[in-house]
Amino acid sequence: MKLSTALSFVLIGAASAFVPSSITTQQASRSSPSALFMTDDAVVPLRIGTRGSPLALAQAYETRRRLIESFPxxxxxxxxxxxxxxxxxxxxLDKSLMELGGKGLFTKELDTALLGNEVDICVHSMKDVPTWLPDGTVLPCNLPREETNDAFITANGKYKKVxxxxxxxxxxTASLRRQAQLLSQNPTLKCVNFRGNVQTRLxxxxxxxxxxxxLAIAGLKRxxxxxxxxxxxxxxxxxxxVAQGAIGIQCRSDDERSLRYIDALNHMDTHxxxxxxxxxLEALDGNCKTPIAGQARIIDGRIVFRGLIAMPDGSLKYETEATGSIDDAKEIGRKAGEELKARAGEKFFQMMVEMSPQQVLGQITK
Known part of the structure; x- marks a missing residue:
């Protein structure tokens, strides 16, 4: 069976907004933290900003479902x-993320809409979110994380593993992280820039x-x-x-209504x-040419972290592991980044800056 037979995923009405309708003030209890805001007896909707890809829409609708479960x-x-x-x-889609500037390519327009009060919350794939957020916004909520691993996919399952x-x-692959780890296993492999939504790639x-x-197995599962x-x-x-498999919800820092809603959805272990x-990632401050991987798990009540940086061609790779208290999670990540940055040295990162896109992306770039 061809993979294209699995590409029929459709979200009914995904691109259309819900049309507001009136309810009475009595039906919306203002005493509740989740009370709907009312204007002239009309519902003021909670507006969810999202990208339009099937995966992004699936995540937005998952957020909607969880909101309704928590606030009927x-x-x-x-x-x-x-x-x-x-x-x-x-x-x-005809250029690599690195050539376009890398960071913030999937969030800038959502940030603008949020700060312009066009939406109330934004739903993101966390791995697309830069380590910095625009002033006036916060990202206090992560939904329960899906499996974080990568899926290896070949047509008709011809090859079972790398x-x-x-x-x-x-x-x-459009990912330098994947390219570097693939080439470290087999330097003869050629990586072609692969952009577009999941269905297009398949x-x-x-x-x-x-x-x-x-592809991330999380996206396929969703x-x-x-x-x-x-x-x-x-x-x-x-x-x-970093943050693969996690969904994040962002809002304005002074929006008490949205903060109350999304606070109820936060999954603390994922967060x-x-x-x-x-x-x-922030400690490494890697540019968009730097392959970086990092994952944390909570095992027996403690954080277990693994991190990696590499040259794009896989010829050089630095790895680290760390374990510690959940209360020290951010510090554990920061110290792991600083350790790898020191071990790799300034020359490693300088080489990244000086490499051309062709050198970074390998022999095949289109």
């Missing part, structure tokens, strides 16, 4: 509005454009497409990206691990 009054018609917008990262790929095989694989690709995965790679084969990983 939000099930009323017009109580929640999904606001879909395109980001720079969505619109320019080691099975013949020398010279072409891998479709279609290209099905058409024989590449021999294999890698779209009920996990059967497309040939294998799920463990951390020894492919250490995932702690994501904060640890993002502290690691």
């Amino acid at each position: 009054e939000l099930e009323a018609d017009g109580a929640i509005e999904i606001c879909v917008m395109k980001t720079q990262g969505d619109m320019i 080691a099975d790929l013949p020398d010279g095989s072409v891998i479709g 279609r290209k694989l099905d058409d024989g454009v590449v021999d294999a690709t890698l 779209m009920d497409m996990q059967d497309c995965a040939t294998a799920v790679l463990d951390w020894d084969e492919m250490l995932p990206a 702690v691990c994501v904060n640890c990983e993002r502290a690691f």
